[in-house]
Amino acid sequence: MSRAAFYRLRARGKAPRLLKLPNGQIRIRRSDLDSWWDTCEVSAC
Template sequence: MAKPRDEKLTIPEVIEEIGVPLSTFYRWRQLRKGPQAIKLPNGSVRIRRSELDRWMETLEESA
């Protein structure tokens, strides 16, 4: 069975899911405290579903 591709989320999809303002998300990125992102050649940014899930788990551990 083929392994499903890791979904690539847009920033609006991520902030909707985690429930933070866009400015907060960008501040986290600037401080390197957010999930690791992929910058595409056209300048847009995507976040892998697996990376978002991993990042959220690290937050649970430190809570």
């Protein structure tokens, strides 16, 4: 996924929950990312 696509999802409120560190960097908890990916998964049947 491109950075621009991720930021568009984030602006729409559809990205996983983010943590902002004191130095300004942004991180995502692995558990939040995994659960978000699970919701994005589509059946290929």
